[in-house]
Amino acid sequence: MKIQENISLSAYNTFGINKKARFLCEAESREDVLYAFNQSRILNKPLFVLGGGSNILLLEDLDAVVLKINIQGIDSIREDGEQVILKVGAGVVWHDLVRYSIEMGLSGLENLSLIPGTVGAAPMQNIGAYGVEIKSVFDHLEAMEIPSGKLRVFTGKDCRFGYRESIFKNKLKGKYIITHVAFRLNKKHQPNINYGDIRLTLKEMGNAYPSPVNISEAVVKIRQQKLPDPKELGNAGSFFKNPTIPLFDFNQLKNQYPEIPGYPVEDNRVKIPAAWLIDTAGWKGKRCGAIGVHEKQPLVLVNYGGGTGTDILELSGKIQADILGKFGIQLEREVNTISSENLIQL
Structure with missing residues (x-):
């Protein structure tokens, strides 16, 4: 495996932010990961682990060994x-896995079609869409401890999945590199079409008894209508998490905003679509120079070209402050900001 020097990361993050890596290693095996560990020690540079780059916001050049995980392979075990x-190898493109599973006649991933990123990042943030989360199809994952390189198997319980959350985003952040993820998929189709616009879209497409292929096609259609293609317009998908608030607070807001949507969740709390809050506050479609809020989906912040990570971070802060002032709700970023603070010293 070659190590490259002074490489622009604009093609390695979906925002298209032009920041550089002092060194870049692209790992296609566990041996390559160990090689990157050794290079980090030899060069006396910290390590940064990069997946598909679909959930990060680069704030500065990385004076580090950037390890891009490209481990491939899909095997029935x-x-x-x-x-x-x-x-599945952690470097497999997520949507490629979804398509493969459908071609094999398996069900479980179709609602998660067209989510950007790689397989290795999926359990880290327990990706979810249209009524399905990774934890519902997860079996186990394999990860290498940093810096020892020891392999450990994590069960679903070990991962401590939550809403866009796992142990790898808090307690074990920067402690492990995921190399493979195993998914438990069904041979018999059990359609989940009760969330969002899936049922209506399927009806419009003439699929009264939808197969996994039909559901995947419907999800792709919905996502393409609402979300910009990162290849055409820099973005990282949903920038904010949907907040949950106590039922009492929701009822108070309901008196002021009768049309506010809310979905009951555990512990007598209610989940509110962040998109509705941002739209109602007047941010949808607002442009600030080279960056802005997407005109169709207010959850998505975009880079029209030439925008910096700092620009986008400042815009997100203004939105957070406005939502807090208007609704008393603190929005939490879903996208990870990347700077020298995120680097791992071996």
């Missing part, structure tokens, strides 16, 4: 009459 367990 266990099967019974009802389910198949697929073990």
Whole structure:
């Protein structure tokens, strides 16, 4: 594996932010990961682990060894009459896995079609869409400890999945590199079409009894209508998490904003769409120079070209302050900001 020097990361992050890596290693195996560990020590540079770059905001050049995880492979490792367990390399493009599973006649991932990024990042933030989260199809994952390189298997319980959350985003952040993820998928289709616009879109497409292919096509259609293609317009998908607030607070807001949507969740709390809050506050479609809020989906901040990570971070801060002032709700960023503080010293 070659180590490259002074490489622009604009092609390695979906915002298209032009920041440089002092060194870049692209790992296609566990051995390559160990090589990157050694280079980090030899060069006396910290390490930064990069997946698909679809959930990061680069704030500065990285004077580090940037390790891009490109481990490939999709293999069936266990099967019974009802389910198949697929073990997948962390560098596999997520939507490629979804398409592969559908082609194999398996169900479980179709609602997660067209989510940007790689397989290795999926369990880190427990990605979810249209009523399905990774934890519902997760079997286990394999990860290498930093810096020892020891391999450890994590079960779903070990991962401590929450809403856009896992142990790898808090307690074990920067402690492990995910190399493979195993998913438990169904041979018998159990459609989940009760969330969002899926049912209506399927009806419009003439699919009364939808297959996984039909559901995937519907999800792709919805996402393409609402979300910009990062290849055409720099973005990282949903920039903010949907907040949850106590039921009492929601009812108070309901008196002031009768049209406010809310979805009951556990612990007598209500989840509110962040998109509705941002739209109602007047941010939808607002442009600030080279960056702005997407005209169709206010959850998405965009880089029209030439914008910096700092520009986008400042815009997100203004939105957060406005939502807090108008609704008393603190929006939390879903996108990870990357600077020297995120680097791992081996």
